[in-house]
Amino acid sequence: xxxxHAMSKAAVTALTGLAKEAFVYHLMEVKAQSNMSFDExxxxxxxxxxxxxxxxxxxxxxxxxxxxxLKAAMPGLTDQDIEQMKIAPxxxxxxxxxxxxxxxxxxxxxQHFGDSIKQIxxxxxxxxxxxxxxxxxxxxKVIGAFGEARVVIKFNGKYLPYINQLEEIREKxxxxxxxxxxxxxxxxxxxxxxSRVPKWEGDLPVYEVPATAxxxxxxxxxxxxxxxxxxKAKAHVSFDAIAKHLGTTNIYAAQLINxxxxxxPVHAxxxxxxxxxxxxxxxxxxxxxPxxxxxxxxxxxxxxxxxxxxxQHFGQSIKHIxxxxxxxxxxxxxxxxxxxxxxxxxxxxxxxxxxxxxxxxxxxxxxxxxLNAMDLKECE
Numbered sequence: 001x002x003x004x005h006a007m008s009k010a011a012v013t014a015l016t017g018l019a020k021e022a023f024v025y026h027l028m029e030v031k032a033q034s035n036m037s038f039d040e041x042x043x044x045x046x047x048x049x050x051x052x053x054x055x056x057x058x059x060x061x062x063x064x065x066x067x068x069x070l071k072a073a074m075p076g077l078t079d080q081d082i083e084q085m086k087i088a089p090x091x092x093x094x095x096x097x098x099x100x101x102x103x104x105x106x107x108x109x110x111q112h113f114g115d116s117i118k119q120i121x122x123x124x125x126x127x128x129x130x131x132x133x134x135x136x137x138x139x140x141k142v143i144g145a146f147g148e149a150r151v152v153i154k155f156n157g158k159y160l161p162y163i164n165q166l167e168e169i170r171e172k173x174x175x176x177x178x179x180x181x182x183x184x185x186x187x188x189x190x191x192x193x194x195s196r197v198p199k200w201e202g203d204l205p206v207y208e209v210p211a212t213a214x215x216x217x218x219x220x221x222x223x224x225x226x227x228x229x230x231x232k233a234k235a236h237v238s239f240d241a242i243a244k245h246l247g248t249t250n251i252y253a254a255q256l257i258n259x260x261x262x263x264x265p266v267h268a269x270x271x272x273x274x275x276x277x278x279x280x281x282x283x284x285x286x287x288x289x290p291x292x293x294x295x296x297x298x299x300x301x302x303x304x305x306x307x308x309x310x311x312q313h314f315g316q317s318i319k320h321i322x323x324x325x326x327x328x329x330x331x332x333x334x335x336x337x338x339x340x341x342x343x344x345x346x347x348x349x350x351x352x353x354x355x356x357x358x359x360x361x362x363x364x365x366x367x368x369x370x371l372n373a374m375d376l377k378e379c380e
Contacts, residue, residue: 038052251337
């Protein structure tokens, strides 16, 4: 199935199936002939690098003002190519994409950190979600504190509050906001409003901590996490406040309360200072290596499936840019930092900023020379 066959008619509708596949293959050939990276293309046309990738994967619409810049940057693109790219595309993703480690690793992060993402967004913004439409993605290469290469993926989406569906509000009309916001936004460092932080008044319900030397699972874990949240609510502290007291990211603080991360001895005393209702027995359970898991129900929560959706739809671009910047490898979700920030856009709108920061792990060539050079003796 050739590209010529796919494009035998004038561009009037979005491509799907084999026709889209052939068109994307053609666009990637043009890119390869230009010898330009997505970073270089993005700089020339004034977009995020992931968005440049989306244009070449026919996952984003090429706007008229950007089309001229792209044609100048890549003369190998024909007028017919440009016209097809200017049609609103059929945004989709191949089921095989989630088998690619660079994609399922980002999805895995969204799933395992999902509860924490939702809770912190709710604390910082209120009841709402991050848009994946008024939305920016970038992939960057940074050097860590120990000289290691690290992958930084940033999601920047407008905050969309759920509305109280009142008839008088439905009748009102609003003006559209400016569309010139980009990745750089001011970070709102103020503590979340008290009204958004869960609060529990009165005595805590009776709860007996399981006597266990292994990680909690199932109903036992669910009950334990529920009680930890009640303790947090009684202290009336936000995850930002916990993170600041412990010296961790806010997501990591939430993961501790969700029993998705191990409480280290250095943090145990500090956490008890902030949450005095934590008992020694609870601390002992929190210091066990947890059974990291996620409830399939969480995928029905918009704050979670929206981030997963972004990983899926931007997946090819994320992988391609990681490969261009680092080589053949993936972002670790173990040596990994995750933050949720509240940003203020250029039009004054609140924006949700999710930042993934993971160590780059290169695939190794499995040579017998390297294997034989390893000291595989058992540790004494």
